[in-house]
Amino acid sequence: MIWNENAECMEREEKKEMQLALFQQQVKRVYENVPFYKKKFDEAGFHPDDLKTLDDVSKIPFTTKADLREAYPFGLFAVPDDEIIEIHSTSGTTGTPVVSGYTQKDIDIWGECTARAIAMAGGDKNSKIQNSYGYGLFTGGFGIDHGAKAMGATVIPMSAGNTARQLKIMEDFQSDILTCTPSYAMYLAESLEKEGYTADDISLHAGIFGAEMWTEEMRNNLEEKLGITAHNIYGLTELMGPGVSTECEYQTGLHIQEDHFYPEIIDSETGEVLEDGQKGELVLTNLTREGMPVIRFRTKDITALRRDECPCGRTTVRMDRITGRSDDMLKIKGVMVYPSQIEAAILQIEGLTANYQIHVSRPKTLDEIEVKVETSPEVFSDEMKKIEEFERKIARKIQSAIGISVDVTLVEPESLPRSEGKAIRVIDERNFD
Amino acid sequence: MSVKQLSVFLENKEGKLKKAVNAMSQAGVNIRALSIADSSKYGILRLIVSDNETAINALKEEKFTVKETDVIVVGVKDEPNGLNTMLEILEKESINVEYLYAFVSSKTDEAIVVVKIENYEDGVKALKDANANLLSEEDLAEL
Numbered sequence: 001m002i003w004n005e006n007a008e009c010m011e012r013e014e015k016k017e018m019q020l021a022l023f024q025q026q027v028k029r030v031y032e033n034v035p036f037y038k039k040k041f042d043e044a045g046f047h048p049d050d051l052k053t054l055d056d057v058s059k060i061p062f063t064t065k066a067d068l069r070e071a072y073p074f075g076l077f078a079v080p081d082d083e084i085i086e087i088h089s090t091s092g093t094t095g096t097p098v099v100s101g102y103t104q105k106d107i108d109i110w111g112e113c114t115a116r117a118i119a120m121a122g123g124d125k126n127s128k129i130q131n132s133y134g135y136g137l138f139t140g141g142f143g144i145d146h147g148a149k150a151m152g153a154t155v156i157p158m159s160a161g162n163t164a165r166q167l168k169i170m171e172d173f174q175s176d177i178l179t180c181t182p183s184y185a186m187y188l189a190e191s192l193e194k195e196g197y198t199a200d201d202i203s204l205h206a207g208i209f210g211a212e213m214w215t216e217e218m219r220n221n222l223e224e225k226l227g228i229t230a231h232n233i234y235g236l237t238e239l240m241g242p243g244v245s246t247e248c249e250y251q252t253g254l255h256i257q258e259d260h261f262y263p264e265i266i267d268s269e270t271g272e273v274l275e276d277g278q279k280g281e282l283v284l285t286n287l288t289r290e291g292m293p294v295i296r297f298r299t300k301d302i303t304a305l306r307r308d309e310c311p312c313g314r315t316t317v318r319m320d321r322i323t324g325r326s327d328d329m330l331k332i333k334g335v336m337v338y339p340s341q342i343e344a345a346i347l348q349i350e351g352l353t354a355n356y357q358i359h360v361s362r363p364k365t366l367d368e369i370e371v372k373v374e375t376s377p378e379v380f381s382d383e384m385k386k387i388e389e390f391e392r393k394i395a396r397k398i399q400s401a402i403g404i405s406v407d408v409t410l411v412e413p414e415s416l417p418r419s420e421g422k423a424i425r426v427i428d429e430r431n432f433d
Numbered sequence: 434m435s436v437k438q439l440s441v442f443l444e445n446k447e448g449k450l451k452k453a454v455n456a457m458s459q460a461g462v463n464i465r466a467l468s469i470a471d472s473s474k475y476g477i478l479r480l481i482v483s484d485n486e487t488a489i490n491a492l493k494e495e496k497f498t499v500k501e502t503d504v505i506v507v508g509v510k511d512e513p514n515g516l517n518t519m520l521e522i523l524e525k526e527s528i529n530v531e532y533l534y535a536f537v538s539s540k541t542d543e544a545i546v547v548v549k550i551e552n553y554e555d556g557v558k559a560l561k562d563a564n565a566n567l568l569s570e571e572d573l574a575e576l
Binding site for chain 1 (some may be wrong): 438440442443444457470471472474475477479496497498499500502531534
C-alpha cells in the first residue's frame with residue numbers, strides 16, 4: 001500500500017519545483033532566525049536570494065556534526081522555545097551529544113514519514129506493531145510510535161530489552177510487524193529458536209530494521225528465521241529520526257521522502273556533488289522542518305542515489321543501503337576497509353552467524369586485523385586440523401573481500417558482546433597519538 | 434559397537450577447562466578418559482564419559498560447543514608390543530589414525546585405546562577381521 005500517493009508518486013518536474021520553493025523558504029527562515037546560519041552563510045558569501053535553481057544548492061555551506069555539537073543544547077532552534085514540544089538526543093558516544101527539537105508540525109511530519117515506512121512494509125490500521133526500538137531520547141522508539149499512531153495501527157511499545165517478554169508478547173499478541181535494530185532482531189530470532197518457538201507460533205509478516213548498518217546476508221538470515229520480509233529504514237536524529245527513507249516490498253533501495261528531505265551525494269574529500277549512481281557521502285537538508293532545520297548536513301553515511309523506476313509506482317529517489325560510514329571506515333595498511341565488507345564475507349559461509357568482532361592492532365609498525373567469529377556445532381570439529389582449515393577458509397573469504405590478509409580466531413558461542421542497541425563490531429587498539 | 438566421544442571447544446583462557454569439568458561433575462557425569470589437543474589459540478577437549486546426554490546438556494548450559502564423534506575403542510594387551518599390534522593391523526590396510534589416547538582400568542588387565550580414524554567403518558572392519566578386542570559402550574560401562 002502507498003500511504004500518500006500524492007507525495008510519493010509525484011511527477012519529477014513538479015517535485016523539483018516544490019523542492020526549490022521549500023528550499024528557498026527554508027534558507028531564508030534559518031538566515032533570519034538562527035544566528036549560526038547567518039554567520040555561516042555570510043562567511044561563505046552565500047545569500048538566500050542566491051538560490052535561484054536547485055543547481056545553486058551546491059553554493060550553500062555544509063553543516064557538520066561538529067557544528068551541531070557546538071550548538072549544544074538548543075543553539076540551532078529556529079522557533080521560540082514554547083513551540084518546541086519534543087526533544088531527542090544522540091547518545092554522545094563519539095563526543096558531545098546532538099540535540100534535536102521538534103514543533104507539533106515536525107512531529108506530524110515525522111509520523112507521516114514513518115507511516116509511509118510502515119505502509120511499505122505492508123502495514124495498515126489493522127497491524128499490530130511490536131516496537132522494540134528503545135523509547136527515550138533515542139529517536140527509534142518514538143519515531144515508529146508517531147507513525148503507527150498517524151496510521152491508526154496498534155503500537156505495542158516494547159522498547160528494547162527483556163527478551164523473554166518480547167517473545168511472549170510476540171506470540172500472545174500475534175504481532176504483525178517487528179521494528180528494532182537488525183542486531184536485536186537477530187538476537188530475538190536466535191532466542192526464538194533456542195526457546196523452542198516455531199514459525200507457527202508467531203505471525204510476524206514484516207520487520208522494519210535500522211539505526212545501524214546491516215548487510216544483504218543478514219537480511220536473508222532474518223527473513224528466513226522469522227518468516228518475514230525485512231525492510232531497511234534510515235534516518236538520523238540530527239534531521240528527524242527513522243523514516244527519512246525506507247525500502248518498499250521490492251527492496252530496490254530506500255525511497256527517500258523527498259517532499260521533506262533534499263538528498264545529495266558528495267565526494268567526502270572534495271565536497272563536490274556527484275552524479276546519480278555514484279557512491280559517496282550522503283548530504284541531507286530538512287525542507288519542511290520548523291523547530292530545528294538542518295541545511296546540507298554531512299551524514300558521513302556512504303551510499304548512492306538511484307532514480308530509475310521502481311515497480312512499486314513510487315517516484316521518489318532511492319538510496320542504496322548504507323555500505324559504510326566515512327568515519328567508520330578503517331584504514332588498515334593504507335587500505336580502506338568497511339566492517340560491513342567483513343560481515344558480508346563471514347555470512348557467505350555456511351554455519352556462521354553475524355556474531356563477529358574485528359580487532360585492529362599495531363603490535364610493532366604494521367597493522368594487523370584479527371577477526372573473532374563464534375563457533376557453532378556445525379563448524380566445530382574434534383580435529384584440530386579441520387578447525388584450522390576452517391579458519392583459513394574464513395580468512396581467505398575476508399581477504400578476497402577487503403584485499404588484505406586477516407587472522408581469524410574462533411571463539412566460544414555467545415562469548416562476544418551482544419547488545420540490545422547497537423553492536424560493538426570494531427575494536428581499534430591502534431594508538432595514533 | 435560404536436562408542437561416541439564428546440569433543441568440547443575450549444578457548445585458551447584461564448579457568449575454561451575447570452569450568453567444563455566442573456559442569457560435568459555437577460551433573461554427576463564420570464569422565465572415563467580424556468585427552469586435550471591444543472594450539473596457541475584454543476584446545477579441543479576429547480572425552481569418554483559415563484553419560485553423554487547428561488554431559489552434553491550440562492556443557493551446553495554453560496555455553497560450550499560440544500560435538501559427538503564416533504571413535505573405536507580397543508582393548509590391547511598391557512605389555513610391550515600391545516599398541517603396536519593394533520597399529521600394525523591398521524597400517525596393513527593403509528588406514529590413517531587421526532589421533533588416539535589410552536587409559537587403564539583396575540577391572541581389566543588390558544589397556545584401553547581410543548582411536549579416531551577418518552573412515553570409521555573401514556577401521557572397524559579391519560580391526561574386526563584381525564580379531565581385535567573391540568569394546569562397546571556397554572563394555573566400557575562395566576570397566
